[in-house]
Amino acid sequence: MTELPEASLYQPRISFVSLGCPKALVDSERIITGLRSEGYELTKSHAGADAVIVNTCGFLDSAKAESLAAIGAALKENGKVIVTGCMGAEPEQIRDVFPGISAITGPQAYESVMKAVHAAVPPKHDPFLDLVPDQGVKLTPRHYAYLKISEGCNNRCSFCIIPKLRGDLVSRPIGDVLREAEKLVKAGVKELLVISQDTSAYGLDIRYAESLFQDRLIRAKFYELANELGNMGAWVRMHYVYPYPHVDEVIPLMSQGKILPYLDIPFQHASPNVLKAMKRPGNQDKTLERIKAWRSVCPDLTLRSTFIVGFPGETDADFQFLLDWLDEAKLDRVGAFKYEPVSGAAANALGLEPVPEDVKDDRYKRFMLRQQAISSEILKKKVGTRQSVIIDEPGPTVSKGRSKSDAPEIDGNVYVASRRPLRQGDIVSVKIERADAYDLHGTAA
Numbered sequence: 241m242t243e244l245p246e247a248s249l250y251q252p253r254i255s256f257v258s259l260g261c262p263k264a265l266v267d268s269e270r271i272i273t274g275l276r277s278e279g280y281e282l283t284k285s286h287a288g289a290d291a292v293i294v295n296t297c298g299f300l301d302s303a304k305a306e307s308l309a310a311i312g313a314a315l316k317e318n319g320k321v322i323v324t325g326c327m328g329a330e331p332e333q334i335r336d337v338f339p340g341i342s343a344i345t346g347p348q349a350y351e352s353v354m355k356a357v358h359a360a361v362p363p364k365h366d367p368f369l370d371l372v373p374d375q376g377v378k379l380t381p382r383h384y385a386y387l388k389i390s391e392g393c394n395n396r397c398s399f400c401i402i403p404k405l406r407g408d409l410v411s412r413p414i415g416d417v418l419r420e421a422e423k424l425v426k427a428g429v430k431e432l433l434v435i436s437q438d439t440s441a442y443g444l445d446i447r448y449a450e451s452l453f454q455d456r457l458i459r460a461k462f463y464e465l466a467n468e469l470g471n472m473g474a475w476v477r478m479h480y481v482y483p484y485p486h487v488d489e490v491i492p493l494m495s496q497g498k499i500l501p502y503l504d505i506p507f508q509h510a511s512p513n514v515l516k517a518m519k520r521p522g523n524q525d526k527t528l529e530r531i532k533a534w535r536s537v538c539p540d541l542t543l544r545s546t547f548i549v550g551f552p553g554e555t556d557a558d559f560q561f562l563l564d565w566l567d568e569a570k571l572d573r574v575g576a577f578k579y580e581p582v583s584g585a586a587a588n589a590l591g592l593e594p595v596p597e598d599v600k601d602d603r604y605k606r607f608m609l610r611q612q613a614i615s616s617e618i619l620k621k622k623v624g625t626r627q628s629v630i631i632d633e634p635g636p637t638v639s640k641g642r643s644k645s646d647a648p649e650i651d652g653n654v655y656v657a658s659r660r661p662l663r664q665g666d667i668v669s670v671k672i673e674r675a676d677a678y679d680l681h682g683t684a685a
């Protein structure tokens with residue numbers, strides 16, 4: 241959950257709660273940019289605000305529960321509550337629990353959110369007080385920013401309701417994406433995190449249409465996007481990439497140092513039976529071979545992924561297949577979820593045997609233990625090397641940062657001892673001296 245810092249004191253004031261994934265965070269940033277451009281101020285406390293906006297996440301039942309709790313707290317403390325985001329796509333779920341909500345809008349419904357805010361608290365717009373920076377308002381610290389390249393998804397993974405909530409893939413014109421990235425870098429952003437539901441499918445819906453950027457026509461395609469972003473002088477990190485064959489073309493950009501040697505690929509499983517039931521995109525059969533080939537081109541490549549254990553119909557043999565696959569793939573960073581049926585997901589109607597909760601728990605623990613051993617082995621090998629580290633939280637003697645292998649919030653940290661003061665966003669060379677299960681420790685040169 242992200243709450244915003246107290247701003248200066250003129251009215252009207254909005255308190256904002258942003259829940260969910262980085263994609264939802266980008267939606268929040270857009271709404272907040274709109275609010276700020278109309279003269280609304282942001283406040284930390286619900287009680288002192290004229291209205292509260294809650295940007296919800298509706299992906300898993302646990303996320304829905306968190307969203308409902310945030311709405312309940314906002315209603316109690318304030319009373320004027322506007323709900324937006326994924327859960328807003330099914331408003332009755334919210335109205336049934338909280339009939340007193342002022343307005344409910346779905347994901348990416350920026351204009352409807354603004355209309356609802358106008359109805360609840362009319363704006364006091366004064367163009368001379370319009371303090372929105374050129375690059376918009378960022379909820380992430382100034383030195384890194386998420387760059388959303390498309391909305392929606394053309395895949396139909398059976399456990400996922402995102403296409404229902406957000407619709408099919410709609411790619412932004414590449415000129416717009418690159419201009420936004422350029423503004424962010426000019427404003428001091430040192431790391432761009434490229435996000436979408438399916439980054440490697442970028443441009444498919446617009447037939448990879450060309451658009452102008454710096455007097456050149458550029459195709460809206462994954463490779464061109466990576467290449468152009470790689471010219472901007474910032475770290476560029478690719479998230480939510482599916483292993484389509486054209487991803488291979490981007491690996492040399494990583495070995496050349498143009499973009500970070502980092503791929504976040506949500507594999508979700510390895511067993512062909514489970515992947516088939518999950519209806520996952522990408523050619524998953526030859527993934528191990530592809531990983532090997534990528535590593536031969538770019539030995540420093542970091543692979544991060546997420547997995548679901550206990551998907552309906554997952555047998556002991558499927559699970560063992562997954563563990564053996566993990567041993568071979570040696571992924572650097574891995575997150576896992578125990579399968580939760582999401583209401584409205586196609587997986588519920590597949591007629592597959594649900595995995596009992598105790599079996600899910602056991603598999604989850606075994607999975608995490610196995611991966612922990614792999615990840616710590618990989619981290620140990622970094623002891624004695626030099627790594628470039630971006631500083632997130634400077635400290636008097638030890639600062640917290642991340643190496644090229646670590647995305648913010650989801651991966652590990654590097655704790656950097658330094659005699660000279662470091663600033664947020666500095667990129668420093670660090671000699672790694674120690675590794676623990678998730679993090680590295682070292683000294684700045």
Ligand code: SF4
Nearest residue numbers: 393395397400402437
């Ligand atoms: S790729 Fe699959 S899991 Fe990801 S958003 Fe699309 S349908 Fe959902």
